[in-house]
Amino acid sequence: MTQLTPFKEDLRGFVERLRQTGELIDLHQAVDIRHIATLVDQSDKAILFHRVIGYDMPVLSGIVRTQKRAVMSVGCETFREIEDKLQYGIDHPIAATRVSTSSTEEIIWQGDEVDLFKLPIPMSSIYDGGPMITAGVVIARDPEYGINTGVYRFIVKEKNLTGIDIVTPNNMRMFAQRAFEAGRPCPISISIGTHPMEVLGAGFRAPIGVDEMGIAGGIRGCSVALGQCKTIDMPYIADSEIVLEAEILPIGWTQPEGRFGEFTGLMGGLHWNPNVRIKAIMMRKNPMFYFLHMPWENTWLAAPTRYQAIRRALKTAGVQVKDINVTLGGRAFWHAVISIKKQAGEGKNALLAALSVMDLKHIVVVDDDIDVFNPTEVEWAIATRVQGDKDVMIIPGARAKPLDPSLYITPGQVPTGAKVGIDATIGEGIPKERFERISYAYADRAKIADYCAGKADPELVTQKNTDQELADQIIALIEISPVYYSEIAEKFSQYSFVTVAKTFGELHAQGILWQDPRGKMCLKNSKFAAKQPG
Numbered sequence: 001m002t003q004l005t006p007f008k009e010d011l012r013g014f015v016e017r018l019r020q021t022g023e024l025i026d027l028h029q030a031v032d033i034r035h036i037a038t039l040v041d042q043s044d045k046a047i048l049f050h051r052v053i054g055y056d057m058p059v060l061s062g063i064v065r066t067q068k069r070a071v072m073s074v075g076c077e078t079f080r081e082i083e084d085k086l087q088y089g090i091d092h093p094i095a096a097t098r099v100s101t102s103s104t105e106e107i108i109w110q111g112d113e114v115d116l117f118k119l120p121i122p123m124s125s126i127y128d129g130g131p132m133i134t135a136g137v138v139i140a141r142d143p144e145y146g147i148n149t150g151v152y153r154f155i156v157k158e159k160n161l162t163g164i165d166i167v168t169p170n171n172m173r174m175f176a177q178r179a180f181e182a183g184r185p186c187p188i189s190i191s192i193g194t195h196p197m198e199v200l201g202a203g204f205r206a207p208i209g210v211d212e213m214g215i216a217g218g219i220r221g222c223s224v225a226l227g228q229c230k231t232i233d234m235p236y237i238a239d240s241e242i243v244l245e246a247e248i249l250p251i252g253w254t255q256p257e258g259r260f261g262e263f264t265g266l267m268g269g270l271h272w273n274p275n276v277r278i279k280a281i282m283m284r285k286n287p288m289f290y291f292l293h294m295p296w297e298n299t300w301l302a303a304p305t306r307y308q309a310i311r312r313a314l315k316t317a318g319v320q321v322k323d324i325n326v327t328l329g330g331r332a333f334w335h336a337v338i339s340i341k342k343q344a345g346e347g348k349n350a351l352l353a354a355l356s357v358m359d360l361k362h363i364v365v366v367d368d369d370i371d372v373f374n375p376t377e378v379e380w381a382i383a384t385r386v387q388g389d390k391d392v393m394i395i396p397g398a399r400a401k402p403l404d405p406s407l408y409i410t411p412g413q414v415p416t417g418a419k420v421g422i423d424a425t426i427g428e429g430i431p432k433e434r435f436e437r438i439s440y441a442y443a444d445r446a447k448i449a450d451y452c453a454g455k456a457d458p459e460l461v462t463q464k465n466t467d468q469e470l471a472d473q474i475i476a477l478i479e480i481s482p483v484y485y486s487e488i489a490e491k492f493s494q495y496s497f498v499t500v501a502k503t504f505g506e507l508h509a510q511g512i513l514w515q516d517p518r519g520k521m522c523l524k525n526s527k528f529a530a531k532q533p534g
């Protein structure tokens, strides 16, 4: 990928692009905020709710809820291009720049003015523990490790108090844990209503010490601008619709929070999380509240990060990848099917590399003749190329996502889980000939469309008796080397098929016909004739 043209669009620009392309519904009538989540769930378009009863701010939702809109959001033409851009951004990060102010600072609430209940924060799923901030890009700092950015959800508890959902072992959790152990609050800025580009960058699980906003800048081809919070020494994403300045309180994982509707498509259980004190709220004039709709908006932003990380891991492992499918049944988090141009043993190497990526749980590796996007083909490879005792790899005790509902829980412990790999490539030492696919003679010439349009084949005369001249020619042919029956039928296509078949019948009756080990026709007493095993 060559250097990217700078992509400077903000959220408002993207919303306008959605509107212009018919991907956004502007709803101007009054809507009860309790209805928003289900309305978005039923809509194939993004929605801007202009009049939300009880609030003087519109709610935007569903903007990247389809693959098409996720592709649009990153200024790409294809889904694969997002992965390439992400990879480019990782390889060519552009450090964020600091600005002295931004449009986010047009309105600032501090102290007693802070009131989350003035923001139209909807409930997401049916059993959530309250209104939920789903699109907050969180910037945190650790004295030793520096800046970290990620997206974590917050359930509103009081006008200036929320929880933060950091049950998963990630960098944010580690920063909060270290602050807790040092007995100090962990300041964070929460930028809501950024462009999806920043959500994509923040959702990328960068190694500790790598600035995800540098990656977002790399994807954009220009730096992400950061403003300065007013009540904490933290940057925020400039020109976000809304920013919360906050501190994770040093109380540990002691407060019940949830439930949360998860990327798994399931209602997660009750979590134990720290609380977060909101110290200030900043916003643009006429702000929109961006309510990211779970789970698909999360899925479409997370999927490219999985593709990128798998491709990179396999490259590092020296395995040549043809295609990857991070499947939707695995919610774009847990499953991948990977086709490789295999060298001996690489089915297993590919599994080891891919299983080390993020939270991937089940991987199938296939040869490059299998279409990873066709579930029947993949299952067929598993059916025909796998021996369970040799080709299924189970690695117990690996890092897992606590949200996995199938995990066994030991109270007080972060659970670990099993990773499973299926090597559905053709095994070493197995003859490749066993995997010749069924195909049909004349597929290149006999086309159904032509026959439906009236094409007829020439009517050849069927001879009454066996044709001795034909019999001699067949013998002369197969004497030299074995030939498939269909090739002989084609070679003598000046005769009708019945004539050829009858002649073969006569030769068979004379006891001179046999077949070679591949099934080709030959003479019985020739060196080519197959011997019955055993």
Ligand SMILES: Cc1cc2nc3c(=O)[nH]c(=O)nc-3n(C[C@H](O)[C@H](O)[C@H](O)COP(=O)(O)O)c2cc1C
Pocket (backbone or CB within 6 Å): 134, 135, 148, 149, 150, 151, 152, 153, 165, 166, 167, 168, 170, 171, 172, 173, 199, 202, 203, 204, 205, 206, 292, 297, 298, 301, 302
């Ligand atoms: C829309 C969205 C919502 C998310 N919600 C959460 C969440 O509530 N808790 C969490 O731990 N991770 C959540 N994530 C995933 C993290 O943002 C992601 O794993 C990130 O890479 C973690 O970064 P870190 O390791 O730098 O902390 C969410 C991601 C997205 C895109």
